[in-house]
Amino acid sequence: MQARISDGEAIFHKLVDLIPERNLLQDTRGVDVEQHVAIFMYAVSKNASNRDLQCRFQHSGETITPYRNRKGTLSQNVMVACNFDNQFKNVSAGWEGSASGARVLQDALQNNFYVPEGKYYLVDAGYASTPNFIAPYRNVRHHLQEQGRSNQRPQTPEELFNLRHAQLHNHVEQIIGVVKMHFQILKCASHHPIDSQADIVLACGALHNFIRSHEGSEQ
Structure with a gap:
């Protein structure tokens, strides 16, 4: 058989x-x-x-790639844009961990990332709202945990907007969680050279999209 x-x-x-x-x-x-x-x-x-x-x-160290170095660990700021098919539309990697989200976004917009006409992306509170990128209202509850602790329904249009915004943001967090579950290398500090670290993030994003496009399981 x-x-x-x-x-x-x-x-x-x-x-x-x-x-x-x-x-x-x-x-x-x-x-x-x-x-x-x-x-x-x-x-x-x-x-x-x-x-x-x-x-x-069963291969030698010269055959196996990628290689690790002995310079310790580095962190990087990664910006991703997702669609409703649980795929990445853009992955910007390789920025130092201290880089601001706004700086990473601006660089992505200058390097092939664009928003289709008439569309927009939701962004978290670290970004400013623009016609193409909509952030939650400032100084208004915008996390699901904050909404839960209040133990009451949204009291204003701004709170309702932030609740819906947080629910969609949680969807993005779930996508990232799935990717980290599949690719354990993204869950901890890496000893790979910084250029390789950025390439690994991009490769994992591409592999995730490939799996999703062929109806692979998220589990």
Whole structure:
């Protein structure tokens, strides 16, 4: 009896077929595309060390990528824009952790991120409201926990708006939670070089979208 291929395996093989078609990666001596993808997927999903990867895939340290350094950990500010299909429309990564959200957004707008005409994005309280980006009202309850602690229904139009805004913001947090659940490397400080850290975030976002587009499970 032929074994049934799981949804995850089917999506993995679709990805393996797509990558060489797009000239993103080719077989190298001793490691084919399927192994390259498997190594990377295992690394980002388990936050595996170089040594762990060498042991699991039986390759030398020179073959296994990405590499880790010994310079300690760094943090980065990542801005994402999501749609109602639980996919990322934009991921801006690589900014130092102290960078303001407004600065990251401005840079994204100068580098291929745009808002379709007649549309807008909701942003959190760290941003200013503009015709294309709508933040919650300031000095008005805007977190779901604040609404819950008050133990009463919204009393003003501004409180009602902030409640609905918070509910949608919570949807975005759930999407991010799903990505972190799938890619454990995003849940803790990383020892990878900063350029690699930014690329890893972008790759995880792209992989998430690929899985979603092929109706992969969120669980």
